[in-house]
Amino acid sequence: MSSEGELISTGEDEQSTYYQPSFNRKNGYDPETGIYHSVLQLNEQQKMSNDYSNLDTAKFVLSQFPSPAQAMSQIALIDSSTNQKITYTQLNRSILSLATGLYRALGVRKGDVIFVLSSNSIIYPTICLAILSIGAILSPANPLNTESEIGKQVRLSRAKLAIAAPEEVHKLVHTGVPTLLTTRSNDENLISVQELIENCDPLELPKQRPMPLDTAAILYSSGTTGVSKGVVITHANFVAIMKLLKYYVEATSSQDDVFLCFVPMFHVYGLAFFGLGLFCSGVTTVLMQKFDLQGMLEAIQTHKISHIPAVPPVILGLVKYNKGSNYDLSSLRSVTSGAAPLSKEVADAFREKFPWVELKQGYGLTETTGAATFFVNYEEAKARPSSVGVLFPGFSAKVINHETGEASPPFKEGELWLKGPGIMKEYFGNEEATSATITKDGWLKTGDLCYFDDKGYLYIVDRIKELIKHNGYQVAPAELEAILLSHHEILDAAVVPLEDEEAGQIPLAYVVRADSSGLTQDQIIQFVSSQVAPYKKVRRVNFINAIPRSAAGKILRKELVLQSNMPILSKL
Incomplete structure (x- = not known):
């Protein structure tokens, strides 16, 4: 293509x-x-x-679907756990049926905010595009958030309706917002998206369409260093980015390619790429509800995955995994890294291990x-x-x-x-x-x-x-993390500032060791200091079971800083 x-x-x-x-x-x-x-x-x-300046997000995406003749056989989505498949024709009908149900049965109107709380699922893109189809505002959130955090986001967004996975509904009870389930449950008091789709015939979209500068979505910033904020994305924003992604995908792939999605669609990376963007190029996407390395390897082998838009921790996992597991990854042609910085060391190690796979970074x-x-x-x-x-x-x-x-x-x-x-x-x-x-x-x-x-x-x-301020010098944590990850006995690492009376701040490393590793603090400090200027060297090491990360793979440094907020026992 x-x-x-x-x-x-x-x-x-x-x-x-x-x-x-x-x-x-x-x-x-x-x-x-x-x-x-x-x-x-x-x-x-x-x-x-x-x-396409005159088109809103949903109308633009739907206008890019394959022709009716192709859409009947072209697979849009595959559920990796159940192998359920949805063609572009079925997807189009589901979107319009759900939009009809939201508009006619539930009275959702242009400008109403709909809060979505769910992990990835084969129904997620339908929900997003149906909401946008009637001019309502999409507000997706991380299902890992606590009830208190969810309550704050619901109030911030002024949601009129919520759509939630059955296992997440309890987090919305105290908000008082009417809730629709993503799938059927035993609770007869709640209806589901599936029921609306099955019981509502697809009708024409409302004539009153959103304007380019109208709000399409309220997304939540990661809040890795501060309080999460509601980011207002307009229809003009989405249409512009969809058009650019369409150029990118069609310049680097073909319609026979299969993409794998485990990046969460409540995050802008997953939403822009998988919830909206890839449909503009008519390709097939295999969906994972959540990431696990073995599940990803099985999906690549089973579905002959050719493209993976990923995040650095996933790429690191591929670098560290044991090739003796005998998964056939020969179909994989391209891996794109985004959402967080990928170090040169990890990139080089990936290319050495998978020389037939094109690894490219992007930024947004x-x-x-x-x-x-x-x-x-x-x-x-x-x-x-x-x-x-x-x-x-x-x-x-x-x-x-x-x-x-x-x-x-x-x-x-x-x-x-x-x-x-x-x-x-x-x-x-x-x-x-x-x-x-x-x-x-x-x-x-x-x-x-x-x-x-x-x-x-x-x-x-x-x-x-x-940046860590050490004796007037600026030290970039990412540089030190890249060096730490190059050690074959270190599975993951993060570096944060630790307050120090003499130096102002010193670099503190949190390290996840391999199961059989006996690495000590002194060995790690020496390993890093041999590769950097004296002011950059790690001064203290804490061993940890897992590095806290956001759903998009960013290190949650504020959590580590809170853990490290203790008196320094010795000066290094």
């Missing part, structure tokens, strides 16, 4: 095929303004033939609707294992020096600021946080320390708030 519009060479090398840039600078940098522009600008033909935030940078060409990804790629078409960036407030040229570090079609509208009901994050002229302050190289490739160093 070819993408619309012709891909041509940038002239950098014979392997580089990108969309024709609208300027001559190969790195996209304008020294007069300090702005980095995408080197992958869409040409005029693509802009003219793909103008909840606040950018999940996308900002990517790689098309694998040779360039392999040549720059620490990079997250180049800016998507339509995106631009600045690298701001914190001390001077000025924009930085290539190879100079600073905070990444972004502008583009995926930038959120606001933090819901939080003007103070919005104004602190989005400048008056529309730049999103990401909070990530970064730099661009001389070809326009972006490198993320670490979160600025997570």
Whole structure:
């Protein structure tokens, strides 16, 4: 399946095929303004033939489904645990039937917020697209959250209705919000999504359609370093990102390819890619309810998975797993890493172990609707294992020096600021946080320390708030974590700051050892110190059974910092 519009060479090398840039600078940098522009600008033909600005999210996604003749046989979704399959024709009917039930039977209207609390399931994309089809607002949440956290999110979003998995309903009882089940249960007082789909004939969508700047979803930021906030994503945001993902998928895969989804669809990564985006390219997705390594390996073998959009802990798991388990992974062609930084060491180890698989990184935030940078060409990804790629078409960036407030040229570090079609509208009901994050002229302050190289490739160093201040030097936890993970007896690791009277802060490492490992604190400290400058070395090690991570794979450093908040017994 070819993408619309012709891909041509940038002239950098014979392997580089990108969309024709609208300027001559190969790195996209304008020294007069300090702005980095995408080197992958869409040409005029693509802009003219793909103008979907008048479509809302659901109407756009449904318009991209395969033709009626193809849709009857083309599989959209497969449940990895039950092998249940849904064609694009069945998916389309389910979406419209559920939308009809929500609109006519339950009285859901444009602008109403529907709170969704469920793990991944084969019905999840239907729920999302049905909600968006009637102009209601989708607000998905992490089912691992506590009853108290769920209550706060329901109140924050001002939800009118909730849709929940049967095992999660108890967390919503005290909110008083009417609740619909994802599947049938023994509770006769609650109806399910399945019942609405079966009992409602699909009708035309409401004539009153959402406008591009209307709110489509309220997503929750990960809150890894602070309180979670409601991120307002508009229909214009979603449509723009769906269009970009469509170009990316069709430039790097074919309609016969099979994708594996274990990234949670309540997270922007899973929602944008699997809940919405892949349907625009007519491919097949195999769904896992939740991730486990053995289940993933079995799914790859059984369903001949070719593509896995993943997160760094999953890639690390593949690197560490025993190849003697004899799973056939030969169908796998591509693994994309996102949601958190992937170290060069882990990337190199993956490529050595799976040389036939293309591993590429991308970068995005909840606040950018999940996308900002990517790689098309694998040779360039392999040549720059620490990079997250180049800016998507339509995106631009600045690298701001914190001390001077000025924009930085290539190879100079600073905070990444972004502008583009995926930038959120606001933090819901939080003007103070919005104004602190989005400048008056529309730049999103990401909070990530970064730099661009001389070809326009972006490198993320670490979160600025997570940098450790040691004797006036800045130490990036991600750099130390990458070194720790290169040790064959370390399964996982995280580095956090520990307060110190003399140095201000010292690097403290939390380490998960292999079962048979007898590694000591001194051995680990020596292993790291032999590879870094003296001020960067780990000063203390705590052993732990598991590193706490968000559903998207980000280290929950605030939990580790709380654990480490104790007097230091000795100075190292």
